[in-house]
């Protein structure tokens with residue numbers, strides 16, 4: 001273990017809602033350093049959490065009365081082109097991963113939209129991206145994970161090697177082990193993509209088209225948003241992306257466009273079509289981040305909520321919630337993301353999903369005003385009310401959220417996989433020291 005980064009650096013996260021002071025922050029330049037800490041902390045019952053990109057929303061990465069492990073130094077990334085794999089330290093960011101993979105003309109099949117999270121942090125929640133409707137979670141494309149368990153064992157796991165640990169670690173909310181590195185599968189990267197932004201006034205036609213695109217393979221990436229409409233109300237946008245072999249040129253063949261969007265029911269007058277390099281597309285949120293940092297919004301409270309909904313509920317559930325008074329702030333300071341998904345593409349067992357083949361990931365990504373803790377409390381309470389309502393229509397939480405959860409809530413959340421998680425917890429973190437910020441255990 002080296003150095004002692006400042007404790008105040010880890011008392012807050014991107015959520016800026018929960019802050020808690022650990023006893024100390026331990027910088028981990030190697031798996032051995034993590035092992036040393038966990039071997040000591042377990043028998044003493046000292047809480048330990050990993051900190052990667054600090055994007056948690058509600059203190060999930062904090063370790064009150066214990067230690068936060070700063071994973072930043074575990075950031076080595078190595079691409080092995082002939083194997084089409086890449087190994088990454090848990091503290092590497094997805095930007096680091098993209099840089100190394102694209103350098104060899106390769107890419108992970110699924111990447112989070114925002115590349116600033118850490119490899120370990122995103123794998124611990126699962127990771128959704130624009131191609132999840134076809135390729136599942138970021139975690140579903142992992143070949144092997146290197147971890148240190150709550151008892152200080154330094155182990156490697158994969159579908160064939162300690163499969164129980166592999167299943168417990170991916171999307172496992174850091175409950176059984178801290179990830180120190182991962183081997184990711186890669187695929188050939190396109191050089192360019194064509195991006196379509198298609199606008200809809202009606203949620204019904206929007207969902208009909210999203211359903212069509214989720215089912216077929218014409219686009220490599222599909223996501224969507226609800227956006228405030230000019231005269232009040234909301235409009236909907238599909239963002240769909242297809243690989244595009246030729247470099248950007250003004251005289252692109254119109255046949256492509258006809259084939260890709262000709263049968264869709266969007267407003268043709270407002271459609272936007274752009275050719276981008278694949279790297280530009282992957283880094284599409286970098287500019288937004290710079291802007292939000294410059295305006296100070298990046299450092300304000302973020303009472304986000306993310307839910308997985310059965311697709312057939314979207315046309316009623318989403319417009320109804322957007323019309324609520326409690327959600328008014330989303331019109332001015334936030335983003336409402338609607339990501340189409342197919343249940344058959346999702347594999348990590350610890351990601352519970354609604355019944356049915358077609359799903360939608362709804363993310364309410366809002367920013368609260370600064371210095372108004374009362375407003376933040378109200379928004380967190382609104383998250384709780386919405387979560388409970390979502391459950392009545394078959395919705396499930398995606399645990400990237402500012403949402404208080406009790407151990408009973410978690411038991412209900414994991415449902416049939418809860419006993420498997422309990423067994424893995426007893427085996428790999430019997431002292432219950434890891435990642436307590438989620439509040440899974442009494």
Ligand SMILES: Cc1cc2nc3c(=O)[nH]c(=O)nc-3n(C[C@H](O)[C@H](O)[C@H](O)COP(=O)(O)OP(=O)(O)OC[C@H]3O[C@@H](n4cnc5c(N)ncnc54)[C@H](O)[C@@H]3O)c2cc1C
Nearest residue numbers: 052053054055056060061113114117120121127128174179
């Ligand atoms: C602006 C923004 C955009 C986002 N976009 C997406 C997106 O497109 N797709 C998506 O799926 N998610 C997205 N997220 C959610 C984000 O990926 C998750 O919150 C992720 O867990 C963040 O990881 P981190 O390392 O950056 O954060 P941290 O706060 O450092 O960690 C988050 C959680 O993971 C745990 N953790 C961190 N490292 C490890 C490790 N090595 N081993 C075990 N547990 C660990 C922490 O203890 C904590 O509980 C976004 C979040 C933000 C703020």
